């Protein structure tokens with residue numbers, strides 16, 4: 001269980017104009033500004049839920065995750081994770097959570113992966129049997145056998161990320177914070193990490209809060225999303241509701257058995273793409289079913305698919321309206 005009430009995190013930063021004169025002036029007169037990285041953010045995540053955390057660059061996602069894991073002390077507000085106050089960094093709390101950051105290495109760079117895992121075993125004080133069974137399971141699920149003897153520094157990005165996940169989950173955390181876990185991975189690497197995370201959540205009922213710039217991660221793993229922009233929470237609810245609220249249109253992709261004149265589409269919807277026999281129409285959401293039925297009744301249709309616009313476009317619309 002994660003409970004966040006009126007969380008704010010402000011940073012006081014030194015501001016200096018560029019140039020030599022400004023550098024000298026700054027020696028005697030330091031100017032400061034306050035950055036409101038997170039402001040009045042409240043949400044609750046029940047045990048076992050997977051929640052996507054979305055927002056543009058600099059929105060406050062990482063800062064929130066750092067407050068939830070105790071790396072940062074909130075300026076205002078309260079945070080409770082598993083009944084603990086994270087910034088106290090109590091061992092009983094740290095043993096039950098994990099933070100995985102796609103852009104940072106947590107494993108020892110110079111050690112073979114197997115030895116790097118041993119370091120984590122010592123940090124978490126895992127007993128031989130618990131460690132062995134967790135490691136065996138992770139090695140199988142993440143296909144790590146061929147990597148165990150290789151130095152972490154020589155692993156490819158995708159291989160390293162799989163090892164990072166294993167290292168972060170050896171102690172079987174109940175709450176998992178993931179900051180861009182598929183950053184830079186190719187399509188196969190992303191799919192492997194997503195499948196693994198879905199499986200981990202199902203197996204252990206772990207609570208997961210996940211940030212990602214790849215909407216595929218979020219749509220594959222989370223039903224609920226939190227949307228943050230400039231430090232403020234803009235949306236908390238079902239991804240489907242977000243899509244519905246911010247996308248008044250749907251896409252109908254029609255595959256025809258034979259070509260039809262371009263003017264045929266007038267009255268059905270706006271043509272957004274036409275590729276031979278496949279035509280994509282943009283249609284008001286409320287009229288989708290009726291338009292699809294008319295298409296089937298009046299045109300030589302082989303196939304009809306109804307889709308929402310890409311979630312990326314919808315999220316962009318949320319930020320634009322915010």
Ligand SMILES: Nc1ncnc2c1ncn2[C@@H]1O[C@H](COP(=O)(O)OP(=O)(O)OP(=O)(O)O)[C@@H](O)[C@H]1O
Nearest residue numbers: 011013035037055056057058059060061062063064
């Ligand atoms: N230690 C710090 N000192 C000063 N400002 C900071 C610090 N950490 C973060 N910020 C600022 O707080 C804001 C939120 O940053 P944060 O890293 O939380 O965003 P984010 O949503 O994770 O962005 P991204 O998607 O780019 O990783 C930004 O304006 C950032 O510059």
